[in-house]
Amino acid sequence: MRKSGFFLLSLILNVHQLYPLIPVDTSSTGNLDLRLRNINFVRNNEYSNPVIEGYTLIGYFLQPELVYSPSDKVQLNLGAHLLQYSGTNRFHLVKPVFSTSLRISRNILFTMGSLSGSDEHRMFDPHFNKERLYNTFSEDGLELRFQNDHFFNDLWLSWENYIFKGDNEREIFTAGESFSYMSDKIGGLFKINIPFQLQFKHYGGQISNYSERVETYLNIAAGTGLSYEIAEKKFGETGVEALFFYGKSITDNAPSGIGKGSAIWYRIYYAYRNLGVIAGLWMSDDFFAPNGNFIFSSVSDHRYNLVIHERKLLTCSANIKVFHKSFLEFFFELEGFYDTDLQRFDNAASLHLRFDNIIRMTKIKHHR
Numbered sequence: 001m002r003k004s005g006f007f008l009l010s011l012i013l014n015v016h017q018l019y020p021l022i023p024v025d026t027s028s029t030g031n032l033d034l035r036l037r038n039i040n041f042v043r044n045n046e047y048s049n050p051v052i053e054g055y056t057l058i059g060y061f062l063q064p065e066l067v068y069s070p071s072d073k074v075q076l077n078l079g080a081h082l083l084q085y086s087g088t089n090r091f092h093l094v095k096p097v098f099s100t101s102l103r104i105s106r107n108i109l110f111t112m113g114s115l116s117g118s119d120e121h122r123m124f125d126p127h128f129n130k131e132r133l134y135n136t137f138s139e140d141g142l143e144l145r146f147q148n149d150h151f152f153n154d155l156w157l158s159w160e161n162y163i164f165k166g167d168n169e170r171e172i173f174t175a176g177e178s179f180s181y182m183s184d185k186i187g188g189l190f191k192i193n194i195p196f197q198l199q200f201k202h203y204g205g206q207i208s209n210y211s212e213r214v215e216t217y218l219n220i221a222a223g224t225g226l227s228y229e230i231a232e233k234k235f236g237e238t239g240v241e242a243l244f245f246y247g248k249s250i251t252d253n254a255p256s257g258i259g260k261g262s263a264i265w266y267r268i269y270y271a272y273r274n275l276g277v278i279a280g281l282w283m284s285d286d287f288f289a290p291n292g293n294f295i296f297s298s299v300s301d302h303r304y305n306l307v308i309h310e311r312k313l314l315t316c317s318a319n320i321k322v323f324h325k326s327f328l329e330f331f332f333e334l335e336g337f338y339d340t341d342l343q344r345f346d347n348a349a350s351l352h353l354r355f356d357n358i359i360r361m362t363k364i365k366h367h368r
Contacts (some may be wrong), residue, residue: 028069034359035077037063037117041134041352045295049344052294053302057134059085065097067358075101077114081138097138107148115139121154121178123197126245126263126282126296127219127289128176134352141173154178163208170212171205174291185229193225193241200250201290216250219289223265236272243267247288254288256299256307261286263296267315274321282313295337295346314338327357 043057065079076099083093099113118132118139143156154177161172176199183192197220204214225241245263252259263284270277286309288299296313300306319333333350 029072030363030365031067031069032361032364033067034361035065035067035079036355036357036359037065038355039134039137039352041350043131043134043348043350045346045348047295047346047348049339049342049346050303050306051297051300051308054346057085057131058087059083059092059134061093061134061137063097063138068364073103075103077101081114083135083137095138107146109145110143111145112142113140115141115143115156115158118158121156121176122152122180123176123178123199124195124221124243124245125293126265126287127197127199127221127247127292129291129293131293132291150182150184152178152180163205165207167208168210169208170203170210170214171208172201172203175200175202189228191227193227193239195221195223195225195243197221199291213253214251215253217254217288217290218246218248218250219292220246236270238268238270240266240268245284245287245289256288256305258286258288258299258307261288261298263287265315274323276317276319276321278315278317280315282311282315284311285309287311295348308341310341312340314340327355329354 038060040060041057045052045054045056047054061081061083063079063081065077068076068078070076077097079097081093081095081097082091084091097114099111099115101109101111103109115138118136119130121128139156139158139160141157141159143154145155146153156176158174158176159171160174161169163169163171176197178195178197180193180195185191199219201217201219202215203212204216221243223241223243225239227237227239229237243265245265246260247258247262248260249258261284263282265280265282267278267280269279282296284296284298286298286307288297294301296311298308298311300308315335315337317333317335319331322330324330329352331350331352331354335348335350337346337348338344339346
């Protein structure tokens, strides 16, 4: 691994929420539970532009896990992740799931092994594609998470491709940091939200005989937002935010020829009960994020050497979330993207049912 890889690993080692951290409390000590997680999904991208082609994701994943809590601070999870796309007669992905979690304090949780789910990093779509909820939900690595009423911080390493000596492919990993702060009401009117996100994407390794170049990318997002509860949320909530994005090829050898780029995304939203509407303006110059949604990118994912340096998109979305008790979510969303320069409108639709429940099996007595 190159020096940049060692730096990222050292950084990790030293240092809308439906599924919050599952607490390991005193009453759970000795419990052996079965946790079932499943998402049945359809994601239809009606794209027809030079940057990204249209495609459909349809299928489901199932992730059953045995959960054992030997103490009030430790939790072990053992299971499997199975992903299948509709129209196939086999699983696209079958992988073991195992993790050990240590609750350092009431608000701090450290996990090694299989992580809790890619969407729980709360990253922004332009540099961390929301579709990862469906096709890259299960991650492996380590994670340190802090959460309370005002702060959220998630520091993680996801190892995506492991190499052995003599292999002919690159190792791949993502290291990320996701932070956000939400204030109390200021003057009894507004709340301020301040997010900051950072991620490194590395392709490389020293013991593998690959023909590609070593590549490392940095992506940063930061901004601020104001939210206002209308009549104490009786008539919903509205808000505005400005998000700034920056991307850079640290190794300065991106195949696209882009060394660095930036973008700004202005958004206004309204939410009422289970409904949400967002409108925005995206303006970018040489923006590229290897983990991001390519609809926002300057680099084409299917046309060789095609780069649209400056892009301007009018974005909009409408979604509905309906919950059944605490374990089932129905979600439907429509999104639109109008490219003012290409004069082209693209759209996407997402539909899923998400299940997450813990079933008590037995209690294991400890003998000293």
